[in-house]
Amino acid sequence: MSLLLYHAPKSSASRRVRLFLEEKGLAYEAKEVDLSKQEHHQPAYLAINPLGVVPTILHDNKPLHESGTICEYLDAVFPDPPLLPSSPYQLALMRNWVRHVDGLIINLIRFNWRHAFQAKAEKLSDAELEEMMRRIPSAERRDAWMRVARKPYTPEELDESRAKLVAMLDTMDSMMTNGWLFEGRYSLGDIAVAPFVKRIDEEIAPDAIAARPKIAAWWEAVQSRPAYARANFGPFVD
Ligand SMILES: N[C@@H](CCC(=O)N[C@@H](CS)C(=O)NCC(=O)O)C(=O)O
Structure with missing residues (x-):
């Protein structure tokens, strides 16, 4: 059996899958995709991930993309420990x-890409940018790359995004049972959002977490799990 994960260390979707793999205790090989060099837009990578994003996993050489789908697939193939809600309704x-x-x-992109890609993207010539655009499958991502290259996100746009992420914390707050989001136990529902909360905590709105005791306790509990350390989220900004 082989598992090969194409990922980027700071990517939220990659972090989700790494955390899930570590919670499952699965051994896997990891290959880093350099997003700043647009390795994810090259034909060889697009052949395994038609959306041109990370992560992608190869299980016994069979490629699968979409981090949520990957985690559900891993849970089906490697059921122990179970990380999905058991009732069909809670699963839905x-x-x-x-x-x-x-x-x-x-x-998240509005905050993250300023750190990750803006300096490099700004230096692209118009011709280089155009060439890059031709390779990017999704209109949303073409727009995001164009924005960091030529028209950085404004403070108003960052505020709007911060408010949406804080609203997500409120939704989480209302979902908690026994400290977790589904069925009172740790599941993919918690793992899926952990990389987002990491970024909210370290830069986007740390006070919003501190102001919500249930979320603060949840975040402490997630970070204290041994699998969290092994998933190696690390700081976003070096
Ligand atoms: N829905 C996708 C999202 C994947 C995604 O957006 N990946 C980001 C990193 S978190 C990426 O590849 N960004 C680079 C780009 O879009 O050019 C998933 O969950 O796998």
């Missing part, structure tokens, strides 16, 4: 939650 709610969290990614 968890899937909607993961979808909701995924839909918020642009708000």
Whole structure:
């Protein structure tokens, strides 16, 4: 059996899968994709991930993309320990939650890409930028790359994104049972959002976590799990 993860150390979706793999206790090989060099837009990578994003996992050489789908697949193939809610209804709610969290990614991008890509993207000539655009499959990401290259996100846009991420914390607050998001135990619902909370905590709105005792306790509990250390989230800004 082989598991090969194409990932980027600071990518939230990659962190989600790394945390899930570590919670499962699965051994895997990791290959870093250098997003700043647009390795994820090269034909060889697009062949295993048509969306041109990280992560992608290869299980026995079979590629799979979408971090939430990857985690559900891993849970089906490696059921112990179980990391999905057991009741069909709670599982359905968890899937909607993961979808909701995924839909918020642009708000992280607005903060993250300033650190990760802006300095490099700004230096691209118009011709280089155009060439890059041709390789990017998603309109949302073409826009994000164009923004960091030519029209940095404004303070108002950052505030708008911060407010959406803080609203996500309020939703989490209302979902908690026994300290966790689904069925009163740790699950993919918690793992999926942990990388987002990491960024909220270290830069975007740390006070918003401190002001919500249930979220602060949840975040402490997530970080104290041995798998969290092994997943190696690390600081976003060096
Ligand atoms: N819904 C996708 C999102 C993947 C995603 O957005 N990955 C980001 C890093 S967190 C990425 O590859 N960004 C580089 C880019 O879009 O050019 C998933 O969960 O796998």
